[in-house]
Amino acid sequence: MLIKTYAAAVQGISATVVTIEVNCSKGIKFFLVGLPDVAVKESHERIISALQVHNYKFPGNRVVINMAPADIRKEGAAYDLPLAIGILAASGQVDSSHLDGFLMMGELSLDGSLQPVKGVLPIALKAKESGFKGFILPKQNAREAAVVDGLNIYGAENIKEVVEFIDGKYTLEPTRVNIKEEFYTRQQDFEYDFSDVKGQENVKRALEVAAAGGHNLLMVGAPGSGKSMLAKRLPSILPPFTLQESLETTKIHSVAGKINGGTSLMVQRPFRAPHHTISNVAMVGGGSFPQPGEISLAHNGVLYLDELPEFNRNVLEVMRQPLEDRKICISRARFAVEYPAGFMLVASMNPCPCGYYNHPDRPCVCQPGAVQKYMNRISGPLLDRIDIQIEIIPVPFEKISNPLPTESSSVVRNRVIEARALQEKRFKDFPGIYCNAQMEAKHLHQFAIPDAAGLALLKTAMARLNLSARAYDRILKVSRTIADLDRSSDIKACHLAEAITYRNLDREGWGS
Template sequence: MLVKSFAAAVQGITATIVTIEVNCTKGVSFFLVGLPDVAVRESHERIISALQVNGYKFPGNRVVVNMAPADIRKEGSAYDLPLAVAILAAAGQVDSSRLDKYLMMGELSLDGSLMPVKGVLPIAIKAREEGFKGFILPRQNAREAAVVNNLEVFGVDNIKEVIEFVDGKRTLDPTEVNTREEFYAKQEAFQFDFSDVRGQENVKRALEVSAAGGHNLLMVGPPGSGKSMLAKRLPSILPPFTLQESLETTKIHSVAGKIGGGSSLMTQRPFRAPHHSISNVAMVGGGSFPQPGEISLSHNGVLFLDELPEFNRNVLEVMRQPLEDRQICISRARFTVNYPAGFMLVASMNPCPCGYYNHPDRACLCAPGAVQKYMNKISGPLLDRIDIQIEIVPVPFEKISDQTPSEPSAEVRERVIKARAIQEKRFESFDGIYCNAQMEAKQLHQFAVPDAAGLELLKQAMTRLSLSARAYDRILKVSRTIADLDGADTIKTSHLAEAIHYRNLDREGWGM
């Protein structure tokens, strides 16, 4: 008897429907074809045990299983459930008339209980697109898949529940999630707030400008000056997710298996802070079993690199292209996948190996030339992609002990949201451009043209401070953002002056 059940394979952040065809005939053998990997082939033993424990018998006939399309590699243990149900149906132990209405995924334990799987959100989206009535999966993944409307999502604990449901002997209650209500209810719950920060007003201003325009930022300062503390509070002033951004980000984390059990949509922008020992593949993604890297897990959020010069130079260099293109293409001999990588890069570093170059109270102990050698660990092309470079000095005792509350993140965030709204309207006719940091030469000449006084100031700054030519565009982008925060239609000299202040590392002789 030939029976078909349906599952899905995830490639990148999209899913492809997999048809599991099972033919049960006379004989004694088992064949599994369709490019399965080791984990899929091992499902045979898990299925036998799960069926036996729950009172069912694996057919003793000749069983041939084909997983179509056969040219797509099937990876992981999530195919256990649809394979087991299809095998029982082909043996005549289960009614097969309802199998074409439901897509199934789930890993089986030896006792038949279902374990959570990865990538259920893109699979649920594909199931709705293909017209399936429902999606049967482990209960731990049910809320994640239930954010997709017009699709019945059934979370189950054991294979016996699925078999009885398919056989018409049991009813399952669909998992329902009020996506919009949950999404908007959890957008304001931040662990860190700017009100906790004492002093560092100029750095908080730089973070506000960075958030308002989507600019990459580098903080340079001695140990204990608050670089990491400030960076952790940046998500609290970023504009809230749109529903589309949240769905796209959740898909990436779903594929990577980063969505916690019982969770649905992500409601806050991601903040990723990998250790400096990270490898190239872990940063950009890929591997034998393709997975999103840190730059993709940071999509629509922040990638924070603490102690930037300590990262392997090759790891930093592989980020150059994603910083410009906002996506990463992983090409291997057998596959090519694309992952989104539209992140804000925020980095911090000490000014020298000992950490006290330019410190107001402590002397630098580094040898001559050591500061410049330390800075040279970061390539010019990478620095070229960082719009704001600001020095941080330690907070004096008077500021640390001051009990006056600082400005909370909510107030800063309001200004950032207003500035982003101006930019969204400005770039509504340009595809793929949503904030000032993404402007190209055409948009710069159209929206970031300073007046005569501003041009003269910029000329003097580049001459006197020996600013590099690459700083010119960055200064114009940042000054446009500062003007948006002020609600100004044109770029004024004060906006340019502040933007020039944020190019510390471009000054000739810095660190010499």
């Protein structure tokens, strides 16, 4: 008897429907074809044990299973459930009349219970697009998939519940999630707040400018000056997710298996802080079974690189193209997958090996030339993609001990949201551009033209500070953001003056 069940294979952050054809006929062998990997082939033993525990019989006939399309590699144990149901239906133990309405995924334990799987959100979206009326999956994944409207999500705890549900002997209640309530009620729940930071007003201002314009930022300062503390609070002042951004980010984390069982949608922008020993594959994604890397997990959020010069140079260099294109393409001999990588890069570093170059109280004990050698670990092309570079001075005791509260993240965030609204309106006719950091030369000539006094100031600064040519565009982009925060349609000299102070490392003689 020939029976068809339906599953899905995830490629990148999208899914493809997989048709599982099961045929029971005379004979004694078991065949599984259609480009399955080792984990899929091992499902045979898991299925036999799960069926025996729940008093179902694995057919003693010749069983041939084809997973179509055969040119797409099927990976992982998530196909256990549709394979098991197909085998039971083909042997007449399950009613097969309703199987074409359901897509199924789930890993089986030896006792028949269902274990959570990765990538259920893109699979649920594909199931809805393909016209399935329901998606049967492990109960732990049900809330994650339930954000898809127009598709019944049935979470089951074991294979017996699935079999009896298909036969009409047991009722699985569809999982419902109030997306709007889930999305809007948790957007303000931040673990870290700017009000915890004492002093460092100039650095907090630089973070506000970076958040308002989507600019990459580098903080240079001595150990203990507050670089990591400030970076962790950056997500609390970024604009809230739109529903589309939330869905796209959740898909990436779903594919990577980073969604907790009780979570449906990600409502806060991700903050990823990989250790400096990370490999280039872990950073950009890929591997034998391609998975999103840190730059994709930070999509629509922040990628924080602490101790930037300590990262392997190859790891830093592979980020150059994603920083420009906001995506990464992982190419292999037989396939290629593409992951989004629209992240905001925030990095921090000590100014020298000993950490105390330019420190107001402690002397630098590095050898001559050591500071410049340390800085040279970061390539010019990478620094070229960082709009804001700022030095951090340790906070004096008087400010640390000051009991008066400082400005909270919610106040700063409101200013950032207003500035982003201006940019959204400005770039509405330019697809793919939503913030000032993404402006190209043609946009600068249109939207970032300083007045006469500002142009004279910029000319003087370029000459006196010997700023590099690459600093010119960066200063104009940042000054445009500062003007937006000031609700000014024109870029004035004061806006340019502040932007110039954010190019510390471009100054001639710094570190020499």
